[in-house]
Amino acid sequence: MRFQLTEDQRALRDGVRELLARRFGREVLRAAVDEPGRLDRALWRELGVAGFFALRLPEARGGVGLGLPEAVLAFEEAGRTLLPGPLVATHLAAGEVSGAATGEAVVADVGACGLVEWLTEADVVRGDAAGAVPLRSVDPLTPLHRVPVARGVDPVAVLLTAAEQLGSATRACELAVQHARAREQFGQPIGGFQAVKHLCADMLVRTETARAAVYAAAVTADAADIDTARLLADEAAVRGARDCLQVHGGMGFTWEFEVHLHLKRAWVRTHRAGDATESEESLAAELLAQPI
């Protein structure tokens, strides 16, 4: 049992991290927020060239030929940086929709809750988008439509969404810790106060537990493992962003600071691939199924 990242997996993760740091840094994120609803097509193609969408497509079909664990690591990095766009939908369409694998096409999916992300920017929509009504999306970086007919959800979409949540939770914890170290009140860094320290510790505990669940689900691709990953990662991302906001105090409540973007995106992701209730019900039913 080597339930740790391999050298190749570390290299892949670092490569994606570098690409995103170079191409989607803090200023680009701010600019994207100021111009909501527009997808950066050049960046999309760059992701395509880097193999982000074709990661799991077999080499014989022009893909990178890697597996779910590698895809999870790449989507975790996307979640860290709040990379916008229908990443999961386009990734799942690679090999099925022309241009998806290379980033030439932007693919949107009708989700299990009847929501569609990035409908107007999409070149191809999978599912029935007739009668779509635009929403004023809570997340400035995820335009949303509502459609009357929902679509069944691919478990891989659930897992990759959980990976994004994991990345977001990791980032929220880092931001909170950075702030708690730097910000001084009452003559000392606020991170020295247990009330703040314990918020940060709980963020890490939720993140690391979610990480084990998400990585294990990537290895086994088992349905119960994927439900587990979703529940743990949703919790880590939503509560992590919430606690990060709290650690930042008044600053965290402003538009300038990126923590609200993490919280809002985390909320969007909790509704992308069905509902937590379904996962809880499946995991409850699983308890009656067989001995451990």
Place this chain on the structure above:
Amino acid sequence: MDLAYTPEEEEFRARLREWLAKALPTLPPKPSPDDWPGRRAYDLGWQRRLYDAGYADVHWDASPTVRLIFLEETEKAGAPYVGAGFVGLLHAGPTIAAEGTAEQRARWLPPILRGEEVWCQGFSEPDAGSDLAALRTRARRDGDDYVVSGSKIWTSHAEVADWCELLVRTDPQAPKHRGISWLAMPMGAPGITVRPLRTLAGSAEFAEVFLDEVRVPVANRVGDENDGWRVTMVTLSFERGTAFVGEVVACRRVLRELAGEARKNGRWDDPVLRRRLGRLNAEFRALWRLTQWNVSEAERTGGVPGVGGSVFKLRYSHARQELYGAAADVLGPQSLDLDQPWVLDRLSSLSYTIAAGTSQIQRNIVAERILGLPKGR
């Protein structure tokens, strides 16, 4: 990243399974929880069986993964818990193995492995709980002996122990972490009084130990004089990766039993309760994966456990309390009957966020040592 075991590990698992299937039906009946001599005999008897079958030193010599498999399979088979052997096998033994002299290893290790001697832990004191290094039990040098006076508390198995891994202050003038020494104290020595303490679960799980001019040979000191804090950190770092393996497996079994019970008594129709059990399933599945992750990490770093144990302990101790909280809701008013299953477990689970470092102390450890936040109060 993989979750597959090597052929050697799978072979170990199969061999162990086969042996357990033969050994367990021949076990004597389990003694009652308050029968300490009976529990001692039962637990040591099981250790002797493990010794004869070649599994005794799995906690010390095997790789973290093999230890994981051992704990997983013994729990799944319903084998006895390490019980009275806990301190000897998981704390004192590994500490003596790592820090003791050749004579000390030869004197103390074989009886632990053979299930002949029981150890208890004399670390905590009434005025030094979470602040372990504030301990005040004094040891004065007199010829070839230390003369020890003071008191210890929360000492499990004290009534039936042969030895105590004892922390004493050998230099009262030194800074508090520097004047401590680690001694092996024979529990039969004159001047030792053991007073059992009754827990909120009703049984005497641990005791207070009073020490009045107890003579302990200097030769029983493990590590250098006044270097006991470092030795203690070695003790406390053992088995962090695998400490809770058996318990996580047990919790997963309890969860299935709870679902079965809920289906029998009609509570399963309550979607709120059902979803809660589903979430607990996710919780303990994730804790199992985190265990595998920590064990792989220990394997990668050569078996040295990190502070990651605190992350696990924090999450696990709260999850365990939630599990037995859900059990009470499955049982309904029957949860007030001490003879019903899970009711005593619910009571004892309350200790999990206190014992071995409270959740508050664990959060400080995570925040300061992993996240690098400043020390403070």
